[in-house]
Amino acid sequence: MFTYSDLRQSLRASLGAFLPPEEASAEAALWFAEGLGREAAWFHAHGMDPVPDSERHQIGAWLGRREKGEPWAYILGWTLWRGRRFETGPDTLIPRPETELVLEAALEVGKRLGVRHAVDIGTGTGILGITLALETDWAITATDISVKALAVAQRNALALGAKLGFLSGDLLGPVPDPVGLVVSNPPYVDPADRPTLQRELSFEPESALFAPDRGLALCIELLRQARVRSCPGCVLEIGAGQGSELRARAEAMGWKRVMIHRDFAGHDRVLVAF
Ligand SMILES: C[S@@+](CC[C@H](N)C(=O)[O-])C[C@H]1O[C@@H](n2cnc3c(N)ncnc32)[C@H](O)[C@@H]1O
Numbered sequence: 001m002f003t004y005s006d007l008r009q010s011l012r013a014s015l016g017a018f019l020p021p022e023e024a025s026a027e028a029a030l031w032f033a034e035g036l037g038r039e040a041a042w043f044h045a046h047g048m049d050p051v052p053d054s055e056r057h058q059i060g061a062w063l064g065r066r067e068k069g070e071p072w073a074y075i076l077g078w079t080l081w082r083g084r085r086f087e088t089g090p091d092t093l094i095p096r097p098e099t100e101l102v103l104e105a106a107l108e109v110g111k112r113l114g115v116r117h118a119v120d121i122g123t124g125t126g127i128l129g130i131t132l133a134l135e136t137d138w139a140i141t142a143t144d145i146s147v148k149a150l151a152v153a154q155r156n157a158l159a160l161g162a163k164l165g166f167l168s169g170d171l172l173g174p175v176p177d178p179v180g181l182v183v184s185n186p187p188y189v190d191p192a193d194r195p196t197l198q199r200e201l202s203f204e205p206e207s208a209l210f211a212p213d214r215g216l217a218l219c220i221e222l223l224r225q226a227r228v229r230s231c232p233g234c235v236l237e238i239g240a241g242q243g244s245e246l247r248a249r250a251e252a253m254g255w256k257r258v259m260i261h262r263d264f265a266g267h268d269r270v271l272v273a274f
Pocket residue numbers: 092093094095096099121122123124125126127128143144145146149169170171184185186187188207208209
């Protein structure tokens with residue numbers, strides 16, 4: 001008899017062929033919880049139950065895709081971010097936990113500046129704009145240059161009951177005045193780093209990851225446009241090691257206060273300018 005416990009063990013071993021042991025174990029638990037709806041508590045009571053053929057085949061099919069490098073969030077079709085479920089797919093970046101630091105900084109600076117509206121530029125799945133719409137009383141607009149990504153964000157907003165506007169176009173181009181607080185996780189990966197990146201990233205849209213000028217181009221252009229349009233402030237996710245150069249560029253544009261926040265690994269992660 002092949003039990004759930006056997007299945008978990010063999011899944012951990014299969015994932016362990018290309019992931020470190022702790023990650024393989026954590027991911028196996030995710031497959032059971034998110035994929036099969038079998039949480040740890042269920043497992044304690046039913047670990048020795050036989051696995052139906054349908055679930056064995058399902059795990060086998062997922063494994064075939066995962067072994068080729070496809071991220072779990074794409075296989076599953078959704079991911080949890082700040083406790084909410086967001087549809088994810090090949091047209092959007094997979095939401096990352098560190099982007100919550102952008103949200104926290106935006107909530108703080110928005111309160112401090114008394115903002116009444118904000119724009120999420122490059123919304124992807126919509127995590128920032130939708131969460132701001134759900135957690136504040138600000139008027140929110142979300143934009144993306146990719147109409148396919150915007151369609152995903154719109155479906156997520158509908159599913160989560162968030163009320164916000166959507167516009168397609170390049171950076172602040174489609175946003176009417178007054179623009180409000182600019183919140184964004186723009187593409188900031190240096191194209192020169194491409195050969196060293198995890199294979200999972202090759203499944204994500206290039207336009208969501210890479211930016212010219214060592215990854216800095218979109219952050220700089222967004223800061224420039226926000227300044228010209230007299231936005232009250234900018235909260236941007238940035239790459240590790242990009243903080244000091246971006247701070248200098250922002251100050252040279254006339255932003256009075258520019259701060260760099262670090263993530264839990266100690267890397268530059270969020271730029272706040274106002
Ligand atoms: C790093 S992803 C971030 C997605 C989402 N905000 C998040 O945090 O998960 C960057 C997003 O910016 C969009 N984008 C890229 N260039 C853009 C541009 N020039 N103007 C507007 N959006 C752009 C991409 O299509 C992508 O959805």
